[in-house]
Amino acid sequence: MKAARNGMMVLMAVVVGLGALPLGAIAQDDAQDAMKGDKTGTNPINFTYDARIYNEYQWLNTAGDGHQNLTTFEFRAPLLDAKLQFRLRARYVDLAADVNDDGVDELDESGFGDVDFRFLTVPYMNMEKKFAIATGLEVFLDTAEEDTLGSGATSLGPQIFAVFFKPFGGLFDLAAPAYQHKISVDEADGRSDVHQGFIDVFVLKMSKSKTFWTLINPTAIFDYENNTEFLNVDIEVGGMLDKVFGTKGHSAYLRPGFQVGNDRPADGSIEAGYKILW
DSSP states (O other): OHHHHHHHHHHHHHHHHHHTSOOOSSOHHHHHHHHTTOOSSOOTTOOOOEEEEEEEEEEEOSSSOEEEEEEEEEEEEEETTTTEEEEEEEEEEEEEEOTTSSSSOSEEEEEEOOEEEEEEEEEEEETTTTEEEEEEEEEEEOOOSSGGGSOSEEEEEEEEEEEEESHHHHTSSEEEEEEEEEEEEEEOTTOOOOEEEEEEEEEEEEOTTSSEEEEEEEEEEEETTTTEEEEEEEEEEEEEOHHHHTSTTEEEEEEEEEEESTTOSEEEEEEEEEEEEO
């Protein structure tokens, strides 16, 4: 556990250090202004006001039938003249699982799950080189109504990611590899420590009209505390709904996914969401 906490301190130092980097050839303010016309919500460093609601249904990898349904409300807002982004997520969870394959759902709970919030900044941006670095800190709160609906711990999750615009000779519009390290700082009685790592990357392809997109998002999850690991792959297809609402900023998407590995908690999932940016 000491080594884990030392590792987190190192990562936090990296995050803070990157925050002191000078901006690139194009000032961050100018670049953010140039991105404000994008209302798709697919650019992770486009700091806008937006609200999202999405629902994910997961087919759990249990001995018998099992599912988990997560309904999430998400809100984002720029702070300090768009130097910082605040994000809040709250979830309602419905969980049912036949763990022993005896026809009985040993797990059968529903209620509010954990809440998390994040602060994100972009310490380095160079649009001439089509490259940016973002760093952030996410805080996970132990707010679940039932033990099975949350982690049972308050955790910190510092993260860092790069953003490449028009990578691979313009084959994609954006690519963003990232790493997040999550570790608990306060655990409920009888609950395990949280110590996880996430290697995440997504690549985005927009239509010529900039109204439709496809996004591929593989994530490798490493549970250092329990010595498990698995891969989650999501594929998102979305589009703008401006003609439906008669104003800009409305969009919807569909996001099927699957998991790979003996330690995977689910076999597959399907997510649908709606978002509005302003």
